[in-house]
Amino acid sequence: MALEKLSLVDRAAQQLRQMIVGATLSPGLRLTEQDLSDEMQVARGTIRAALAALAAENLVIRRPYVGWAVQAVDGEVLRESYQVRGALEELSVRLLATDLDRDKRADLVASYDRLVLAECTGEAEDRLRADLGFHAGIVRASGNKLLLRQYESISAQTEWLYRWSEKNWPRRINLVDWHKPIFEAILAQDAEAAAAAVRIHTQRSLHDDMQDLHTNPSTQINR
Amino acid sequence: MALEKLSLVDRAAQQLRQMIVGATLSPGLRLTEQDLSDEMQVARGTIRAALAALAAENLVIRRPYVGWAVQAVDGEVLRESYQVRGALEELSVRLLATDLDRDKRADLVASYDRLVLAECTGEAEDRLRADLGFHAGIVRASGNKLLLRQYESISAQTEWLYRWSEKNWPRRINLVDWHKPIFEAILAQDAEAAAAAVRIHTQRSLHDDMQDLHTNPSTQINR
DNA sequence: TCATTGTCGATTGTTAACAATTGTCAATGG
């Protein structure tokens, strides 16, 4: 087994990513290369490359010759993220339902079981991981590597927004109820139904979050 | 009016991108930072950042501590690219059909007219630009900035594969026939029909290219 | 007063030197 081996750029990006997703760095916060360089004991060029990677993930914003800032979180970002993610997942389930082999089925069932388990235990962190894991698992099982890449390029933002929503208005959605239609349509190898189920799931999640956002204007962040 | 102002990294990326898309650099070709640095008279770090940007666009592949190479072109890359692009375009037309205002309609009609014009003149380059422009215009008009970003992050590869296919097996598809269903469904504000039209268009394009690929094995590139 | 201009600090953009890693290939030993 190959042991983990990450460049400084990757490690810096990883840490920054975690700090953003974990809300240690608040949305809109200005980031200066020198400060991060001093803080993390690594050269400015290294930080720079890490920030560029995070910009590709839509976690930070870059303004040439001005600086970097943590991406803002507002209704627009939320909606756009949900929509794009939904489109990629819709393709995933279509591919998966159309070409479902033994291994893929096993993976799908496993991640669904984790969902059921998390619903029983009720631990918030488990629920979050199981939810994200189910969606990511579908994309991974689709077999389209470019699709997975594109999905992963916004998955950190997905988790970020998820945590952010849960913190501001913890919802107790029933994981099983919400995902069952998708799961069953894929197992039935009904691509059209699976795609429709994903669209409904996306629409419903987005709708709930947007409603909560508008009833809790206190969570607005000024850039 | 703001005059054009690009960093060296952006200019280097632009030039490399053009060289890949324009087939000056052949698929699978190994790229060394030092050589490019000498060639383009900019520092290695600058080249490095440009290559990282192209890697995010799936035009080059990076292997840590080993090097960079121009992405290979084969059936798998072709299929994955078509599928992802199709998914993003499907979302675009859904959004566009659902929320079609005066401006968006005008933009859409304009890019469709360019398609019709290109079909008449028949100039290959015009046809290519009009085709790509129609698809990109739809995504742009969707109003989802993240969607546009994700789409643009693979659009260079799209053009690359397009040119590559056209060079290897020039097809004389009828631009108007192929795009009319999408155009009309959007104008009719029928999201479902528009989405279906995009899926058919994608499927059809992919099918044609894959068929040509298998009948012309001479175009296979060894990495 | 107020628009214009010049200066300055803060920050990013660029470069070149130095360090670390990889793959190759010949030397070695059983």
Place this chain on the structure above:
DNA sequence: CCATTGACAATTGTTAACAATCGACAATGA
């Protein structure tokens, strides 16, 4: 003969110094 080891050249990874740009603010003058 073949697997293992070790040196090496090629290449990427990292750093720190230097250059260019931006935004703000004070000085200037009508």
